[in-house]
Amino acid sequence: MLPKTKIIATLGPVSFDKIPDLEKEGVSIFRINGAHVNPEKGREIVGQIRSQAPSAKIMLDLAGPKIRVGKLWKEPLCLSPGARVRLVGKKEGCEGEIPIVYDHLEEELGSHHRVFLADGSIQIEILGKSEKGLEGKVIYGGYLLSRKGVNFPDIPTHLPCLTEKDKEDLEWGIQAGVDMFSLSFVRQGEDVKELKKRIQDLGGKVPVIAKLEKPQALENLSQIMAEADGVMVARGDLGIEVAYQEIGIHQRRIIQEALIHAKPVITATQLLLSMVEHPFPTRAEVTDITHAVWEGTDCLMVSDETAGGKYPKEAVRVLREVIQAAEKEEAKHHHLIPFRKTSFPILQHSVCYGAYSLAERVGAKGILASTEHGSTPRILASYRPKQPIYAFTNSISTHTLLSLCRGVHPVLLEGRNHGRAQKDEMVQYILQKGLLQKGDPVVLIGTSPFESGEKTNWMEVIFL
Template sequence: MRLTKIIATIGPACNSEEKIRQMIQGGMDVARLNFSHGTHEEHLGALQTIRTASEQLGHPVAVMQDLCGPKIRVGELKSDSVELKPGGLLRIVREAVVGDNNSISCTYPEIVDDVKEGDRILLNDGLIELQAIGKTRDYLDCKVINGGPLKPHKGINLPGVKISAPSITEKDRRDLEWGIENKVDYMALSFVRRADDIEELKELLRSRGSAIHTVAKIEKPEAIEHIEEIVQAADVIMIARGDMGVEMHVEEVPAIQKRLITLCTRFNKPVIVATQMLESMIENAAPTRAEVSDIANAILDGTDAVMLSGETSIGRHPLRALAMMAHVARRTEESMKGELPRERRLVLGDTQDFGHLIAYSVAHLARRLGVKLVIGFTASGRTVRLLSKRRMTVPILGASTGADVVRKMCLYRGVAPLRTERFTDSELMFKKGAALAVENNLAEKGDDVVFVAGLPLGASATNTLRLEHL
């Protein structure tokens, strides 16, 4: 069983019933719906296809809604592309206009207020660089430092500029209502700057009675300044290296990635490494060696999941990209089997939390006694998440009566999530767990397994660890 989870973005290249079925069969654990593109109707069609295919195949898949956030984009242009030449001038105007190579507008009119003379303005993922040289109330005058072709709707980044826009835009609020209504499993917030941004999102979800889990996308310098508070506030962290590599110096990204993975381990939060993992496969049928090494090193560092973006949403080879990522992950995990796994222990101190203590104990049992499987019965998924963050080399069967909990566990490293019936007898529950393990080829007769559960049945917390020979 592959332990590292794979998130794949749904888009025009794969948004068909046949392709989505093939992606689920090929290893997609979480389907990402990118609300920077597409309509509610298009996303609803994709969501329904995912849910139907998942049920028919008997393979749970989580759905992540990725909110656009205050992403700034170039407005409409008079042609498909305009050429900006180094040394030339470009005016960014507050009023919405159809632009050309002399002046453009953008989706954030307040750019004129926020940018100061001397600030850098990056277009098209940083390929084009401008410098503000003057401003009035109605426009910014900029000098082109690095030129190139500019197309409509390309992204604009303002490194070092304090943006006055709220983290949750009006569009996000409309999209959030869609996500609640359609019961997505995860909701990702873009351009998180501080923990308050995540708390605001959580409060919006709570006020509508939603149990959707939050994902904080880390891509701005302000987020790094408040990173511990953000990690503690969010349910999941995504290291969004695309905008991060534009907002900050690109050479800083590897060290930030390693730091965030370690921090998420410390706080027992799932972490995703995202963006450009197999970028060349948008066009090519095979990856570069550097891309393969990038995936492997993220796994060796301790990521819980890796993500495909344009590779599956708009790429020419979505299924090949998914298969390649699964293959690299599996091979990397095999290479780690002969070594002691990286230590993922808690600093226990005086904690009285049984969930933490049991996860810690199970990890040591698995290592010392050579157990083949851990079976966790969970009502909320918390205990299975804690077990997952111990980074054991054996799989975890996460069993729950709740369909939403089962789907959420699809993101947890090393977890095979399965739905089970509600039990009134604990011995019957353990017996059924063993049968599920054998039926799903996770264990076989003669194996030692560890059960983790809350007893008596209905207990609100995990308090029981049981070692059994099948």
């Protein structure tokens, strides 16, 4: 039996031929990293997933405005602690220079600003400006290669939220029928709105996940939550941009904020990094995953582990087993969560909370929710009921979004039945699939009449 917490796996060279195996181990969503594929390869991967794991969802990750090192004059370039270096804002560097592909480099950086290279493994402090560029001193050294990532943790950068590459990926992604997009380096709610408008202009209607990896995103968290369909705690770049001792604090805050807004939240990066090279995880990794589950994350995502590691299938299996153990322990201490304030209408939220508490008190075996836009099952899921939530909808985009929500099993209906016919259809589906047994108590929740367009306003207990 699969865990309530969903598993997302990034595909790469080592896993393109292991899609069915990864799905069998518990993956329900496959991620394609737009930074590493061209349109032709991207379409090919989508086709592979559709043919080998037709029930899985596909997330296309838009790389965003990542600042990178340009072409170095020497490779690898050895940077020793204490060495003096010169940074220049161009695509290719001459001898003695480190080129940074960012037009505003010399304009925005100044004395005492830090520059992190290669995922933060190399750190440089800016000493000042000269006619030839920015003069700096290496604080932590290492070997630098061209195209490595660059971070400026002390300043906000002035970059568009979508690059030309992102726009190209967006177009082929919609044409290929990917299920959702994740947007890198989101800084404000307007970034999400811009992406959603482009998707709409291209004829698409799919969820957008905002990746939170910049200090500005943390400052604008509430407005991003309001605009995005879901969020990702992207701990890679976030761990470079903020103080390392605060990463866990920010992760906890983001998850709590997502629960308040009833938006799915994904926790990502280095969950099982040791399994890129080794068949077993470290104790710290297992503990990290356990606490992410207990904090309330909806999904956990592996990247390098399944895209380029030696043990992609084993990594997913370990992730699933740790999640299952964490959920089992959590269930032993299950208790009714108090009613909380949210941005949802009070009637809808109250009915959802009533269904959640009713299911707990009567010992329901499941909650059956009828929904058009997905807010009802999302509110229910935010309280983390011990019962599975079966969410019935005739909207493909809603079905996709709910596939990210912890403990929610979305069901796509073909028709638009109302009233008693709709209830009968939900019950019939549950029994035919063997999800619950005849005579089991369940809580039904939805809108009556369904076609009225009103928010959730009814619930009842029935025996199947």
